[in-house]
Amino acid sequence: MRVTSITEYTPRAGALIEFTAVVTGDPRPSPIPPSFNQLFHLGDLDEAERVWIAGSFDVQGSIDIEALGWAFERLIDRHDTLRSAFVRRTSGVERTLYEQGAVEMRQSTRSAVASASTLRDQLRSALQLHCDARQFPSYTCFGIDRPDTSTVLCAFDHANVDALSIAVVVHEIHTLYDAYRRCPSNPDVDLPPVGGFVEYCRIEATEPRVDPADERMVRWANFLTECGGTTPRFPFDLGLAEGDAAPQATALTPVLDARHTLEFEQLCAGSGAGMFAGVVAAIAQAGAAIGGPSRMPFLFPLHTRHQQKWSRALGWFTTNAPMTVEVGTHLSDTITAAHSAFRAALPLSTVPIPQVLANLGDAFTLSRRDVFMVSYIDYTRIDGHELFEDSNAHHISNATVSDDAQFWVSRTASGLALRARFPDTPTARSVMAAFTAELVALMRACTTKPDIAALTP
Template sequence: MRLGPLADWRPAPGRVWEVRPTPATRAAVAASPVSPGAPSFLQGDHLGAFAALRDAGGTHLAWTGVASVVRGPFDGARWCRALGTFLADHEGQRTWFDLATDAPPVRRLLPAAAVTAPDAFELVEVDLGPGSGAGADFADRLQDWIAATFPDRCRPDAWPAFGLVVVEQADRFEFIWCCDHAFTDAASQLMLSAELPERYDALGRAGVPDPTIVAPPDARGSFLGHAADERDRASTYGPRSPEVARWREAVVTHGGLPHFPLDLGLAPGESAPVRVLELDLVDGEDLVSLEKQAKARGARVPSAVVAACAVTELRLTGRDRYLGVTVMGTRDREHAQTQGWLCNFAPLMVDLRGLDRLGAVLPRAEAAFNEARDLARMPVHAALGILLAEGTLSPESLGSPQLLSYLDLRWFPGARGSGAGATGYQEGLHFTAEGRTRNASSWFNRDRDRLYVDVQTPDTPEAVASVRQYFGQVRSLLLSLAQMGDAWVGVGAPPARLHAAHAG
């Protein structure tokens, strides 16, 4: 599995099919009942932003997806049945919201029987126009069709809130699934890349899907129940809760929520189209060594990444108390393989004062991660709501925050094995739609032999230069730790002094 921009998906030419609900299913959608309960907090934010953009006549690009391959001839009827069983097992993927301009969102739930009916879905051939049968031109035309079509397919106020396309080739087929972010997250997409092919393959051999990929019910619990539990937990926190106090301390000390510290070429409040930059950090034996160096100091590779970011900001800005906001998964054992948006945010606070070597920062970064996991038990919206009400934060400060994510791609179910599900995962590409931003969030990813970062940056020359400068420093620090055993917090220490410092 690789994470990168959608433009990297370059399918070989073939016959293009879109999977769509039949008239019978659309009738079932229209008759679907209301599902009681509020959306999750992240869904609520997303729905509000969508409704405002819709009412202003804007283009909705808040969706995310995955593309991969299945070996063997394409059986369209079987693919539709596999999709139906997938949707039946994941109720969150059968929901959408009625969004009136001046009323709370109302969730609707399509019954499972509607998606498992024999005629639930159909294949509609996509015409890419004349001259689209060869190489790069085919991929470009398909990309253009997706860009024109999926903003309407992937929206939270209609069902389905996803688009699914297959490119049929002689002895295999490639597929792309894109879904409105209200109903999915990165982990869901990574698991879908394995689960959908695994279900398809099992139907073809009249067998049982690999249970590590198609999980039993007790590992794919209800996303709707998860959202309700989240709101119940939030109600137990108040202004004097220790978790809220820690958030308050973080934003007051830092002067607000974090923003990318270098020039992005934007005026205050301005945004620009997103550009995704993929930057290599550490690979091969250097990555093995980096992990050993981190473990020797009681830390892990994610903590080494945060430590390197903290030192980079000190070098570039002089700030010696780092604040990052990290994306934390909220999947417990019951929801380990649930499809939905199961995330929270937590602060990462690293105090660099008095430290002169990266190795000494590592334990503090590890402690910051441990604290972030504890703080993530509280829905961040509980803290932010209190800080907004008391004036510690302003509403404008919450838009387009700078986020830091770390995904270890080796631990997802599809990373193991050799069946259709494993192939779907291992050959997959995960991406997000590219709307607009006024920040530069970082998505660190580790696979078996590579650590890299995808940065969603404004598409301006200043932003591209700043991002390359920043992550060039991060890379240099991580490589120094891997190859030389440590790195100075300052700049310019000779290697001999570095080795002597590490030895001492």
């Protein structure tokens, strides 16, 4: 799965097929509120910050229109988050739910597109229109038709999905599509039953209160206080005045190939650490090497799919935890410190974020749109990951506006890659170029030297 942004996505030219959702029936009111992530997202929607996520993959030959429409309809019926709609009331945002079978996907347009850049621009405009949680449905589907190899693209407002959901979407749509093509009259599909994100939201809404004196709550408060009563920031000037934002820039950097990724993992294991600790240690070490501080605080997302029924469900199953990496003299020292910090941070992820913010009250201010964060996902641990490589699968995010740096590190069968999101200013581009060059050099060097302790910042 290649992690990218729409501005960097370059699908081969072909005929663009767009599907339109036809909705029948009326939704029923649901007593289950939106999740915290959904509420935060719904309260901050505007044209400049439309946040959607898409998954794309290739299929052999021309697009089978009926197969793709059927596959997407089955996806909607399997996952209740895709049948949720949100209504604003004076009392807040309420959820409504459509029944299974309420959404039918029909081909609406087909247009020949001569260039990859024009195709990307048309896709982006259409996704901006359709992937909007203020309407139902807030997702859509496309085919890019070619005689040899075609591309399927499914996109969703972020309220419906998280990163792992996109991997599920690619696997399920591909599986359903192939089954229909084999036997349209009786598609034989073996997909496991899944739990519903709506049920997860019900449980989240009834989580018990955490005592403000609880050690986890105290540590959250101390972390945010040390960050100045706000969220952590990338520790470099990015060329913006306080309160300003700029259009988002995206940098895609291959960090390590498959062999060197395995070697880096073995080096981390030698320090008793996993890949995430190694990655964030290298990020902190690279930052210090180009003039940054010796302490790097950030947030990192974690999935909350702790029950088996949600392991393959679509939804926004994520929370965050705070972490600070102390940079040592050698990378091995930093990896060890990062591993300890990671283990200590995990219990903090069990405290609901709304309770953390409520506990801080006026002592906390959200001073930026973005939060400095580092995300890590290992696609090689996801069932069916071989399909991602074989089908040229992509995870595609929208490009919006930015006022801080954010990093997504992904591991695939091809190795380790970095997607960086940051403000598109000359200062930020210069800083990010220096940072990514140092990060790549550091991580590549430690997979070619026999003694990791010999590496210095």
